[in-house]
Amino acid sequence: MARRRPARGAGPLVVLAALALLVAGAIGWAWHGRGPLARPATVTIPQGATLATAARELEHAGAIGSARLFTRLSRLFGSRDPIRAGRFAIPARSSAAAILDLLQHGRPVLRLVTVPEGMASIYVRQALAQASGLTGPAPLPAEGSVLPDSYAFTDGDARTVVARRMRAAMDRALAEEWRGRAPGLAVRTPRDAVILASIVEKETGAPAERATVAAVYANRLRLGMPLQADPTVIYPVTRGRPLGRRILLSELRAVNGYNTYARPGLPIGPICNPGRASLHAVLHPASSKALYFVANGRGGHVFANTLAEQNANVKRWYAIRHARGEM
Secondary structure (H helix, E strand, O other): OOOOOOOOOHHHHHHHHHHHHHHHHHHHHHHHOOOOOOOOEEEEEOOOOOHHHHHHHHHHHOOOOOHHHHHHHHHHHOOOOOOOOEEEEEOOOOOHHHHHHHHHHOOOOOEEEEOOOOOOHHHHHHHHHHOOOOEOOOOOOOOOOOOOOEEEEOOOOEHHHHHHHHHHHHHHHHHHHHHOOOOOOOOOOHHHHHHHHHHHHHHOOOHHHHHHHHHHHHHHHHHOOOOOOHHHHHHHHHOOOOOOOOOOHHHHHOOOOOOOOOOOOOOOOOOOOOOHHHHHHHHOOOOOOOOEEEEOOOOOEEEEOOHHHHHHHHHHHHHHHHHHOOO
């Protein structure tokens, strides 16, 4: 009986098939396997970056082992969608496939620039200028035109765009508050409401007092009394910066559009960017006949309907300051 001879070439084919499987496995692992990033990291992809540029940023951050290999595998296996600019949070051990998908379809990490209630516009410009990741010059918004809030942005956004969103937020808030305003107000226009709200914002930091402070100034406006608001005297001197000293007698007598000791009515413009709570207080003032208020020594104020009551309250306030060694 004749022996069957083994098929020639079977050995090399098996070896080639095994090598092919190994290469395919290596490529699959390089694309879908766990990445080298030991801890979560953030990577910033600049505006207009190419895939190769993004790959270099990823390699520099340690998220991938080779920028060249990542680029080739992305073009071979990845989506053709463009990558996005921004700051991305890369989870630890993310695969190359997952990272590409994140850059193409994920949301960049948002940063915030915050405008506190009562911030003057010179400080709004400073906050925009110092916000890392924004581009272009920081504009100086008109006083009272910005709604205090926290505004999200991604790397590459323009400072002018963020400032425009701040102003649009104020426009919306003011329009909503004005539509729901109480009847019989002392302020006649939305701009007047912003001006008075900016004074209320500077006069008290106690939320429960805002509506009563607003009522005091509304009562004075109706009677034609000067508002005599110290913050309005300070504003033309510092434009929103701290005064750092007591108000001078010459400043109380200065004739300008802001000095509410020297002229009745509202000042010619806002003295800060008031928050929505102060806008609401001005458009819904408390039911009060008070015409005066002075600090109570506990972080708030005491209110008075008559000058005699006010003088007594001022005397008590001076006694508190004497006891503290402030006078």
